[in-house]
Amino acid sequence: MKQIIIILSMFITGHLTAQTRYEAGMQKGLEQFSAAKTAEDMAAASAFFERIADAEKDKWLPYYYAAYANHLTGWMNPKADKDKVAEKSKDLLSKAEVLERNADTYCMRQMIAIQQLTVDGMTRYQTYGAIAAQAIEDAKKADANNPRIYLVEAQYMINVPTAFGGGKAVAKKLVEKSLELYDTYKPASAFHPIWGKDQATKLLAACQ
């Protein structure tokens, strides 16, 4: 009897561990990500997601978060070499894209391109502006109801001179659309991207 219980419980425990390793890992990763205060913390979160991704092999989400966290280190550390950060972000994102391309991976493409554009906007506008515009177009094709598309577009547009078709008014329209979509947006799972509503609310204030 005892042996049966032991075997059974070992089986159950083992089974449970196997099922939840990914979920527990993602949970921990997202906590680490939210708690990150410095670029170093964020880099550690990125590395953790990368480890999950490499171990799981068939999940795009950990690569996506690894790319996102790495991308954010480029903004959190003002002295960061943004081109170098972007190379790494692109490397991680392309691994996610091999598994799945969707509106969120395209948005990440846009964000990485914009980060590189800001290094030297006047010169890089033509190259990286085109990559960013293409990414937004692809994202809308993939899922026009993803609110982050309009958020990241607005984040870029607010900094584009009015003469080039940007400015506060343009950004405001976009961010309003984004907020409207956030009201009804349902992520596909607990780990799918949900971020952006706070940024959109703040950006709306900046557009006034």
Added chain:
Amino acid sequence: MKKWIISLIVTLLISGVQAQIKVTGSVKDQKGRILAGANIVVKGSYDGTVSDSTGSFSFKTYEKGKQFIVASSIGNKTVEQEVNIDSLPIRIDFLLKEEISELKAVTVTAGSFEAGDKKRAATVLSSLDVYTTGGANADISAVVKTLPGAQQVGEQEGLFVRGGAGYEAKQFIDGTLVNNPFFASVPDIASRGRFAPALFKGTVFSTGGYSALYGQALSSALIMESIDIPDRSEVSASISSVFLGAGLQKVAKNKKSSWGGNYGYTNLLPYFSIVKQKPDYFRMPEFHTADLNFRMKTKNGGMIKYYGTFGASDLGLRRANIDEPNLKNAFGLNNINVYNNLSWRENLGNGWKMNLGLGYSTDYNDIEQQIQNQQNQKITTGQPWIDNNNFTIKTRSDLSQIKAVFDKRLSGISVLRTGGEYMYFYNSSTFNNQKATLPDHFKALFTEADLYITNDLAAKVGVRFEHSSLINKANIAPRLSLAYKTGKGAQMSIAYGEFYQKPENNFLYTTTNFGYAKATHFIANYIKNTALQTFRVEAFYKKYDELVKTHPVLNNAGAGDAKGVELFWRDKKTIKGLDYWVSYSYLDTKRDFLNYPKQLQPTFAANHTASFVMKRFISKINTGFNFTYSYATGRPYYNLVQSGAQYTIADQGKTIDYHNLGFSFNYLTSLGKAYAVFVGSVTNVLNSKQIFGYNYSNNGQRKEAITPPAPQFFFLGVFLSWGVDRRQDAINNNL
């Protein structure tokens, strides 16, 4: 209850058995440099960490038994180390080998400046810079003149590089030679380049030591790469103080092909009636320019591009005759130029790539010069040195060419490039009804290897073979350059090369009994680059042999040399929003060529040349302000007079120093549905006196300064574009 306790104990036991084992170590590269931020992981698990700023790492793992610990860092080869995790802590010191990658590898920079959007060490200017350089009036050559190595020569077109004459610099579009890159030449006035900067995504200005793919240029190669398919369809129009233009660019919906064309009409009548010119223009300068393009992506990721231009120009001007100031030299010119370029690049698979270029161009000049009296009637005086100025000349210059280059990817990112070109030059000249022709079948073969030995060391080794049927001579020119990375963003390069060029046509009409003129380049350079700053210093020695002499006989007995040091500094960082560059060139050169009695500093060479270029875009008012200040010390001038078989220097001197402050602004706005850019520009804002040299009368009694036709040039224009699928529309449609 009992069952619960048992299972709880079992669970605890299972966890308890899995005691954590500590894994520590360090990560370095082959050279012992610390690698911070490297990922360390127990393969297949989530256990791991990131190396810290000292390259050390430490983490705990539950994994047991035979495992692999993996260390990876971007730009390095990943290393896996097998370990047996038991009960003891584990220490592993990783050594990661560097991966040779195009992003990190050193690039050969000796002798070359790049303008374009590629992120390479040699890139110092962006495509946009060509438009926003004050006083350059969107002329590629004018912008290139703000870089070290080029002279501020204002009396003739062409790039005068490192002691070389203008004809020693050649221009190439998509790999093939451009026969007449400038508008037809007028005595003592520099013509503009024919090609609009917007056509090119990248330009390389090489001041020496360039690749074996290019030949027949002793001093310099300006290598331009045309744009691929544009982002969007566009209709454009421009109105300015000197020209009107309209254009259309249509991009296919699938973005796989595009076509377009532009037409422009320039007439200087309105401008010259407001701004007085020194010469008396009896035929107002008038230009028609048109171009057509077609671009198509091929199935395998290749590209076919066609680009063609048509140009027609007409002008006539009178200036006082230097021997008889009551008389005038009336110069009339009519020019027609057609240029066609078809290029095809294709991936052939297996690491092979092909670049094929086909070109055909033709250029007609119809020139008549007359000696006229005060009533503007043609006369003859009986004095041959004056009457020599009564002539007509018609020239035709054709070039048909094919060039093929094959690239083979070797191991890593090393590339072997090999190919050949065939050019058929046909020149004819009818001088006072006497016709002479010069056909030349010119062949070249070349091979070159880009060898990346490590990320820090690269070599370019090449050789070029040429044969001209016209002079019936061959040459073999070796080229070699090395680049070594000395630190983060810093590198040193050296280059050596031999360059050959056949004599200019005006000598070949007299005799074809010539050899090639030869230049040997030695260059050393150091460059330090960050995203927003570039520092560059280059020293060179150039030896000239077999230069063309016209006296006592036409032959290749000339020689000379040039040496110098050049500096370049560009900074977009120190003052936010301000972008500036400074270039300085020191040149020491002498040559014995043409009718020079001995080795002299040529009239087109100044000892010190400097430029300061500054740009600022003020977002609040959507306006950019651009200033360019160029300076050169005086250039020598000579009055060479024939005495017997030799020439002697009857008079010589140095011109005054050259100063030019150029200014331009561009204001971006929208007019109705169009994006509009208003551009205004002035050359020589300070109205400095500019003297490029002197002309002498036949008896040497009178000398006259060569100056620009007007001290300043003003430009005001508006450029409009209507994007057919503009981003603005896209936004509105989606909201």
